[in-house]
Amino acid sequence: MLAGSRRRIIGEMPDPPPDVATGDPIADLLAAGVLSDVDEAEEAYLEQHLAEIVTLAESSLSDEEFRRHPLVSLLMARGSRGWEDSLR
Amino acid sequence: MNAEARLAAFYKALGGAGFRCLVMGGHAVRSYGIDRSTLDYDLHLALEPERWVDLPRLLRRLPVISGGPFAEAPSWRPDDFRRFVVGTLPDGREERLEFWRRNHLLAPFDELWERREEACYGGETLAFLAIDDLIRSKETEREDDWRDVRLLEEIADERRLAGAQASEGVARALALLRSRRGFERVVAVGWLSDAGNVGAAAQLARHPLPWAFLAPYCPSTLARHDTGPSAAWDIIDGALRRVTPASARHLALVEAVRRLYRQWAMTTDRADKERQALD
Numbered sequence: 001m002l003a004g005s006r007r008r009i010i011g012e013m014p015d016p017p018p019d020v021a022t023g024d025p026i027a028d029l030l031a032a033g034v035l036s037d038v039d040e041a042e043e044a045y046l047e048q049h050l051a052e053i054v055t056l057a058e059s060s061l062s063d064e065e066f067r068r069h070p071l072v073s074l075l076m077a078r079g080s081r082g083w084e085d086s087l088r
Numbered sequence: 089m090n091a092e093a094r095l096a097a098f099y100k101a102l103g104g105a106g107f108r109c110l111v112m113g114g115h116a117v118r119s120y121g122i123d124r125s126t127l128d129y130d131l132h133l134a135l136e137p138e139r140w141v142d143l144p145r146l147l148r149r150l151p152v153i154s155g156g157p158f159a160e161a162p163s164w165r166p167d168d169f170r171r172f173v174v175g176t177l178p179d180g181r182e183e184r185l186e187f188w189r190r191n192h193l194l195a196p197f198d199e200l201w202e203r204r205e206e207a208c209y210g211g212e213t214l215a216f217l218a219i220d221d222l223i224r225s226k227e228t229e230r231e232d233d234w235r236d237v238r239l240l241e242e243i244a245d246e247r248r249l250a251g252a253q254a255s256e257g258v259a260r261a262l263a264l265l266r267s268r269r270g271f272e273r274v275v276a277v278g279w280l281s282d283a284g285n286v287g288a289a290a291q292l293a294r295h296p297l298p299w300a301f302l303a304p305y306c307p308s309t310l311a312r313h314d315t316g317p318s319a320a321w322d323i324i325d326g327a328l329r330r331v332t333p334a335s336a337r338h339l340a341l342v343e344a345v346r347r348l349y350r351q352w353a354m355t356t357d358r359a360d361k362e363r364q365a366l367d
Contacts, residue, residue: 046347053344054327057337067336079343080238080268 046075091115095129096210098185101152108134110197110204111216112188112225117236119207119216120243124236127181128171132188132217134197140189143170147185165364168192192360193224219244220264227353229361234350238267245270255288262289265298268339275334280305296320300345303328304338317352320345 022028026041035041049071056069066072089097095115102109111119114126139146144160147153153174161171161184168190175183194200194217203218217225223240226233248261249270258279265271279285286305293299296316300323303311307329312321323345331337 047351050344050347053340054323057327057331057341063336066340072336072340075340075343075347079339079346080241080266082268083272 042074042078046071046078090210091126092118092210094183094210096212096214097152098129098150099131099214100212101150102131102133105146105150108197108201109215110200111209111214112191112222113186114236115209116216116222117226117240119209119214120219120222120240122236122239122243127177128184128186130186130188132191132194132197132200134201135187135189137167137189140167140170143187144172147172153185164361165192191225193227193357194221219247227350227357229354229358234354241266242269245273249273255285258285259288259292262286262302263292263298264295265301266295268342271301271334271339271342280333296324296345296349297342299324300328300342304331304333316349320348320352323348 022031026038026045029035029041029045030038035044052071053075056066056072059066061069092115095111099109099111110132111130112132113128113130114124115129117124118126133140135143144158148158156175157173159173161173161182163169163171169186169188171184171186173182174185177183190196200217200221201215203221204215205218206213206215208214209216216222219240223237223244226237226240245261245265245267246269248257248264252258252261261270262274262279262285265274274280280302286302287309289298290302290306290309290311293302293311294313294315296313299311299313300320303324311324323341328338328341328345331341
């Protein structure tokens, strides 16, 4: 499910060759050799999509839909830690 | 001799020779409680230009250095920063002693010295950059430095929040808030529910990150300052004034501001390095 959602929001990224496409834009970036590791690919993806965070924040999504949006999930997972994260 | 004791030996020898210096870099990060490895000894020196030119000769006279290997390594800004190879580590890598006379990200030495923190390290009492100065010194083009920033921000917030008793301390802690953990703590204790605290913090805050945390609590107060990119202030004075405080939207926009600030700081530092290379 996450992979499919990522595919919808990665819009302008180049399509990988059909034989390596996974449906997950981060995995596709890696498979296509655009970037070399997951950390780098996730960072690059976020840097390119920061403006969408503002659009999503001002959209009519419910709080739960906003929180579960893959771009928001990725941003929060790679952002400053909350206290609950330290207990995982 | 371990790395902490070796740094302490360098520091003591420099002090004995009349140098005033502050520990910065990886060892300063370690002194604030972050367990990370570091190869270099980074020091900020109070040194007038004439003695800076003469630094290699002054260093060679120190007992802790004389008799061992000593070679100056290249620097991209030799008027402000010099580095020396002073030994070989057990794994074969170079042991480097690095000095700043002026750091482009930091205030002048005397101001840094006024804010210094002293701690026992390697068996000696050493002076370190204050934690907020150390964070600023790490806002460079290097990804590794931002890993330190992230952890140091949490520690700096914790220290301020633990020490904030009177209303002035609370306002200052809120005005400098940079970590999500710090934010969660001030929400839990109710400090942001007090309009007096929020108003006083808004008067003091200058950095986009604390403003990103504060903005939904004081939506009618003008925020924009000189620090950081205009895109971050656009979010603070725009979308962040329309979200519910402490909501998922609020926290996500804080992270967007954090990333914009980091991009801006990295670009600024890289441009400075490129200018130095051209000069």
